[in-house]
Amino acid sequence: MSISKHKVVTLHYTLKEGAEDGKMIEETFGGTPISFIFGIGQMIPGFEAHLEGKDEGHDYAFLLSPEEAYGNQNPNALVEVPKKNFENAEGKIDEKATAVGQPVRMKNPEGQTFQGTIVDDKEDKLVVDFNHPMAGKSLHFSGSIISIREASKEEIEHGHVHDGTHH
Ligand SMILES: [Zn+2]
Incomplete structure (x- = not known):
């Protein structure tokens, strides 16, 4: 067969x-x-x-x-996210969870979940790469x-x- x-x-x-x-x-x-x-x-x-x-x-x-595999890197999949978005209920930012290399999950307004990775730290913003690894x-x-x-x-x-x- x-x-x-x-x-x-x-x-x-x-x-x-x-x-x-x-x-x-x-x-x-x-x-x-x-x-x-x-x-x-x-x-x-x-x-x-x-x-x-x-x-x-x-x-x-x-x-x-x-x-033929997972496609090319899409530059539009690199997104800058304000660090404020990572504040917990006490208004503190979790240093471990916001380190470069950490995985991030985010929802768009339609409720779809996207998996990304933090690739850069720009003081008040984080750069998250939502390309497939x-x-x-x-x-x-x-x-x-x-x-x-x-x-x-x-x-x-x-x-x-x-x-x-x-x-
Ligand atoms: Zn089945």
């Missing part, structure tokens, strides 16, 4: 930044492989494009450009396809894999 839409694919992967010998971002080797339903948007399209039609046991390795990066994937099976009707309806622990 080879990989196509609505197959449940189980695979191991190693993800490195920029190149095969780049900085390790994450890997499943030594742990549990991931399973996903192919072709329904669970994985980034660039990743799936390189795996379509491949068979069980196939070892893969490919590099995705930022455009992997935006602007080329991603090198390598690994091995462990198994391929048909997704059940229920799995396709739910949009996720039922691995025995899930209802």
